[in-house]
Amino acid sequence: MTLRLTNIAKTFPDGTRALLPTELTVKTGEIVSLLGPSGCGKTTLLRIIAGLETPDFGSTIWFDNDDVTSLSVERRKVGMVFQSYALFPNMSVRANIGYGLKMQKLSKSEINARVTEVLEMCQLDEFSKRGVDALSGGQRQRVALARAIAPRPRLLLLDEPLSALDASMREALRDELAVLLRKFQITAIFVTHDQDEAMAIADRVAVMSNGRVVQSGTPEELYRNPNSSFVAGFVGNAMHLEGKSAGKLLTLEGGTQHLLSEGSGQNVYVRAEDVRIDEAGSLCGEVETVTFMGTHYRVGIKGIMPNVLTSIFSGQSAPNVGGKVRVSIKPQALMLLPEGEAQA
Amino acid sequence: MTNRTFVLACLTPLLVFSVAFLALPLVRLFLVSGESEAGWAIYLDILRKPRYLNTLILTVLVSLATTVAALAVSTTAGMFLSRNRFKGRGILLSIMTLPLAFPGVVIGFLIILLGGRQGLINQITPGHVVFAYSVIGLFLGYLYFSIPRVLLTVMAAAEKLDPTLEEAARTLGASPFRVVVDVILPGLMPSLIAAGAIAFATAMGAFGTAFTLATDIDVIPMVIYTEFTLSANIAIAAALSIVLGVVTWALLLLARSLSGTTVSAGG
Amino acid sequence: MLNSRTKLIQLTVTLTACAFLLVPMILSVMAGVTANYFQGISSGLTLKWVFRVWELYADSIFLSLWLAIACLISTLIIGLPAAYGLARHPGWLSRILEEFISLPLAVPGLALALALLQLYGSMKGFRISWTFILVGHVLYTLPFMVRSILAVLASMDLKTLEEGAASLGASPWQRFRDIVVPNAMPGILAGSLTVVTLSIGEFNLTWMLHTPYLKTLPVGLADSYASMRLEVASAYTLVFFVLIVPLLMAMQWASARAQRIAQ
Ligand SMILES: Nc1ncnc2c1ncn2[C@@H]1O[C@H](COP(=O)(O)OP(=O)(O)OP(=O)(O)O)[C@@H](O)[C@H]1O
Ligand SMILES: [Mg+2]
Numbered sequence: 086m087t088l089r090l091t092n093i094a095k096t097f098p099d100g101t102r103a104l105l106p107t108e109l110t111v112k113t114g115e116i117v118s119l120l121g122p123s124g125c126g127k128t129t130l131l132r133i134i135a136g137l138e139t140p141d142f143g144s145t146i147w148f149d150n151d152d153v154t155s156l157s158v159e160r161r162k163v164g165m166v167f168q169s170y171a172l173f174p175n176m177s178v179r180a181n182i183g184y185g186l187k188m189q190k191l192s193k194s195e196i197n198a199r200v201t202e203v204l205e206m207c208q209l210d211e212f213s214k215r216g217v218d219a220l221s222g223g224q225r226q227r228v229a230l231a232r233a234i235a236p237r238p239r240l241l242l243l244d245e246p247l248s249a250l251d252a253s254m255r256e257a258l259r260d261e262l263a264v265l266l267r268k269f270q271i272t273a274i275f276v277t278h279d280q281d282e283a284m285a286i287a288d289r290v291a292v293m294s295n296g297r298v299v300q301s302g303t304p305e306e307l308y309r310n311p312n313s314s315f316v317a318g319f320v321g322n323a324m325h326l327e328g329k330s331a332g333k334l335l336t337l338e339g340g341t342q343h344l345l346s347e348g349s350g351q352n353v354y355v356r357a358e359d360v361r362i363d364e365a366g367s368l369c370g371e372v373e374t375v376t377f378m379g380t381h382y383r384v385g386i387k388g389i390m391p392n393v394l395t396s397i398f399s400g401q402s403a404p405n406v407g408g409k410v411r412v413s414i415k416p417q418a419l420m421l422l423p424e425g426e427a428q429a
Numbered sequence: 430m431t432n433r434t435f436v437l438a439c440l441t442p443l444l445v446f447s448v449a450f451l452a453l454p455l456v457r458l459f460l461v462s463g464e465s466e467a468g469w470a471i472y473l474d475i476l477r478k479p480r481y482l483n484t485l486i487l488t489v490l491v492s493l494a495t496t497v498a499a500l501a502v503s504t505t506a507g508m509f510l511s512r513n514r515f516k517g518r519g520i521l522l523s524i525m526t527l528p529l530a531f532p533g534v535v536i537g538f539l540i541i542l543l544g545g546r547q548g549l550i551n552q553i554t555p556g557h558v559v560f561a562y563s564v565i566g567l568f569l570g571y572l573y574f575s576i577p578r579v580l581l582t583v584m585a586a587a588e589k590l591d592p593t594l595e596e597a598a599r600t601l602g603a604s605p606f607r608v609v610v611d612v613i614l615p616g617l618m619p620s621l622i623a624a625g626a627i628a629f630a631t632a633m634g635a636f637g638t639a640f641t642l643a644t645d646i647d648v649i650p651m652v653i654y655t656e657f658t659l660s661a662n663i664a665i666a667a668a669l670s671i672v673l674g675v676v677t678w679a680l681l682l683l684a685r686s687l688s689g690t691t692v693s694a695g696g
Numbered sequence: 697m698l699n700s701r702t703k704l705i706q707l708t709v710t711l712t713a714c715a716f717l718l719v720p721m722i723l724s725v726m727a728g729v730t731a732n733y734f735q736g737i738s739s740g741l742t743l744k745w746v747f748r749v750w751e752l753y754a755d756s757i758f759l760s761l762w763l764a765i766a767c768l769i770s771t772l773i774i775g776l777p778a779a780y781g782l783a784r785h786p787g788w789l790s791r792i793l794e795e796f797i798s799l800p801l802a803v804p805g806l807a808l809a810l811a812l813l814q815l816y817g818s819m820k821g822f823r824i825s826w827t828f829i830l831v832g833h834v835l836y837t838l839p840f841m842v843r844s845i846l847a848v849l850a851s852m853d854l855k856t857l858e859e860g861a862a863s864l865g866a867s868p869w870q871r872f873r874d875i876v877v878p879n880a881m882p883g884i885l886a887g888s889l890t891v892v893t894l895s896i897g898e899f900n901l902t903w904m905l906h907t908p909y910l911k912t913l914p915v916g917l918a919d920s921y922a923s924m925r926l927e928v929a930s931a932y933t934l935v936f937f938v939l940i941v942p943l944l945m946a947m948q949w950a951s952a953r954a955q956r957i958a959q
Contacts, residue, residue, distance in 0.1 A: 439784075529944060
């Protein structure tokens, strides 16, 4: 199913403008992630798509060629996985998963067959008789997913489905979820504020900021070609090289840096992995922090620009704190973005 | 929004019931209180006429005495029961909460069994010791009623007291007595005030106990009852009811805002 | 915790209080099964007073049981949806409504009964029917039912659970039936036991609202205290204990359970 949102806005009764007019299209079978900082309106957008929140007048939501804007949630046929899972504590795993099918008034045998099928797909067979209180966080998350999937919704919505899990679990389940979602072959929208999660699971990421979608594209596109400083900063933590640019030369506190194109009127961004500690580098600073990360070191360098410049260093012995280092950045790795907040 | 409609529909029976049988009757009661010759000055009469004023004073005094006694007894017992685990504790606790379900009349009767003419005290002591129908009997009846309620409030509060606070005070060198004064009592204070307010309000309004015991004592509920049934002096009965209701309601509101718990007055 | 002398004082107070509460109960039970209370136990144990009570007051006992059941049904019909409504619509209006229906907890029953009599006393058919007493009982017990359920509902994330059900296609009524009621069960149970216990023991309102043909158990008790010999009054009290004590214990158990769940 293709989802098309046009002109979606939301103003809460207290005057909070959680969403500014926003467009978004999700193609059939596509898994899209809504990524953005806390409070940017991701949940609100998801709840509007689900029908749990009414958008402002003038907004329209299309499921293929149906305008579902005024359709109530129980008739929209969307599956939703809640952040807290919202599993019914009065029902067993099986009953939870079968609830949506029961609401569709399917026959008992059909419900049973479908539930069994979904249980198997989600590797939940052995827990089917348990109460939902007797499950681990990861198992609950799978039950929530299975419950949403079982009625074969037109669209699956997931609001931070991994955030209730602890860090180590989250990483394992992230990949599992990505596999499961593809197994279901379903159109899905997935909210997260964790860029790794978005990139691992989604075909396409829509980055949101202050109530708008500011850029959407494949993870690679967003990483390589952010269209605004916000996206550059949020996806992959690009650092702003603050200095004065004249022509193709950027002058920083710690030296000068070549640019590939005209730099005036542009902000220059760089990612930590492109900052190389290099004897022959053109920039010079002082090591402020060294953090061992297992496969590499993160080295914080001051004196090159007003803020600390971080470099990923993968050599065997890291530079000493307080020592002087030289740094080089390939001009191709620099991202030049227009000054001021870019609009989508 | 059908959802909103459904939720509102859910509240409708409650609204209808409480308007029909609570709001309107109370309004009516209030209007009735002003319908005598005295008009609204009837509320001043309560304070001016010695009969009512004395009643008011006596009721407040008995209620105060009940409150103080119930607080003292129940706090001591409550702290003891919540801080010590011993054989028989459960039984003691059951005994002390059993009277929760007794209506005031039954409690009145129990006091008669204790201090009436055929009562235990009169039988086992030489001479004629009958106190059931005096103010003492009334006080004991109210106390009987209040002990379980105050006890439960105190124990609930005691369980919530953070034991590490006491331990902290003791590691800082506080004596057991200082721990009580500096940590336990301040921690319990909101609940004690709340429980006290409950005991006081309950005693002010207790009808059942007074009905069995206070045939010769003028406490407000009895005066309301006799004015209404015997003298058919409906306005003053209504006015006294309103005053009593407002006082007990305000006290319990205070109690609840302090402790966050609800224990019914009733009885 | 404290030194042993303090403990001793505490123990003494506790035991004295227990004795104060327990001794009259024992006296009452004894008196109810003693052939002649003046002569004491030596006159022999008997159940004849209990049978006498049954002859005299069986109607009152049945009326009380009937009223308690009717009261339970009424408070469920009014209170369960109301608690749900209040839980789903938290806000100052709900607070005021909750506060208002809780008035009967604070305002003495006597005053409420007077108010009811003033407004409805002249409607003769209603005044003399058992439903008039029922209204009083519902008025008094309803806040317990509502609060008991509300406490449980407020402790769970009702809104999200319902949204979950809605996203699976459940209508408001289906959500109420499948999600709200089953999950509110501990509160409903505790509330129900409280309502029945209170209804059976209710005296203050009932005394004012009853008619000579409609005496409830506690009204009958008051009656027997005033006009019957001590043994009969005691035997009647004994019957009341037998009825109310198990109910109270069940109620305390259920309330503690509901409270645990509500935390
Ligand atoms: N019911 C509401 N009434 C008023 N304002 C609201 C309401 N719900 C959300 N908001 C506001 O709308 C904005 C967007 O909220 P939303 O929950 O969509 O953020 P989010 O992107 O999901 O954030 P998070 O990552 O923290 O979950 C926030 O400023 C929030 O305070
Ligand atoms: Mg959110």
